[in-house]
Amino acid sequence: MRLLLTLGMVLVATFSAQAEEPFDLKTFAQYYYKTMTATQAPNAGAKELETYLALLTDDVGSQHIPYQIDDSRTADGKKQMRKGMSFYLGAHTHYKSELLNTFIFNNSGFAIRYKNHAKGIHPQSKQPIEYTSVMMEVIEVENGKVAMIRKYHE
Template identity: 80%
Template sequence: MKLLLTLGLALVTAFSAYAEKPLDLKAFAQQYYKTMSATQAPNAGTKELEAYLALLTDDIGNQHIPYQPDDSRTPDGKKQMRKGMSFYLGAHTLFESTLLNTFVFNDTGFAIRYKNFAKGIHPQSKQPIEYTSTMMEVIEIENGKVAMIRKYHE
């Protein structure tokens, strides 16, 4: 009986040692913002893009009203984001961003509100671009990764 009790306690201890700590969404939101902003920098490349994509699920959903009204999650969501974001890598000659607010919603999501200023050359039209925007991103989390991004302009 003592042997079974000892074995049972050993198993419980072993499994609890491997149990995941809950995700600190406040810290994750800060990491997400920093990593996402790095993809917009003038010198951004594949390294910055892949660091950002590593935070996302493979079937990530991305909605950016009014440009992307569809919020469907598809098996190749991350692949589609990689393709879309690669097109714009390095388009900015100047990029500044300030995190304004972070809101955490229990263990399922967070929202970040930030202000951007950017200048650059549009990769398709080759026309100069310059804009200032205040954005809110509402992020849904699944299994420690970003599963849905919803972007809104102020």
């Protein structure tokens, strides 16, 4: 009887594990890019910001070379990102981005390379800004959420 019970539990566990859909990192990478760029749009608001932040772990780390060299993950990483991104939210009067490449690294991460062009008013200096850049973001993923973001300029 014990053997039958054990065998039954093994079969149920096996079929349950097979029924789960594997995490599609390529689809996630494209969705990440879409939600991240939506936060840069001229009409971006709290909704776009919170949609993006929902993709991140609470202790997300972020590094933007050469501006931010510390890549520490802290318990309030998402809270810090919300504060920093809220400051610049809606600063652009024009924003256009083009996804150039997506690279998938097994099930632990991805990189996106994109070109963007933006115009706007800097929220602190109130001076006009305009830039065009090619960016590479290398993203580490844990349990289906973004745990580390590393940004590089070409």
